[in-house]
Amino acid sequence: MSEEPKDLARESILLRILWMVVFVIVWQLAELVLGAVVLLQLGYRLFYGAPSASLLGFGDSLSQYLAQIGRFGTFNSEEKPWPFADWPTPQAPQGQAPHSVPPAPHPVRDEEPKL
Secondary structure, eight states, rough: OOOHHHHHHHHHHHHHHHHHHHHHHHHHHHHHHHHHHHHHHHHHHHHHSOOOOOHHHHHHHHHHHHHHHHHTTTTSSSSSSSSOOOOOOOOOOOSOOOOOOOOOOOOOSSOOOOO
């Protein structure tokens, strides 16, 4: 009877190792995407004078995702990252304000349509 908990623990650690290998591969891919976001944000900043709001949000949530993978891989967390948990919500930027484009004005029509 004492071997059942050992078998469950061994099965649990083997499954954990499998997930850790999967998330190491995901880490490598996400690291490349984050590098691309950094370069795109740099180009956007040089061209427009301010960072892109959408890249700020995506870069922040991707950074948090990589941190979740790191916490799971180092046994600091038992919660598996996305797709098993929600995608991290981006935080408000603490640096420079993002570039914004004002909405285009809608044309005003004073006349009724002709039939």
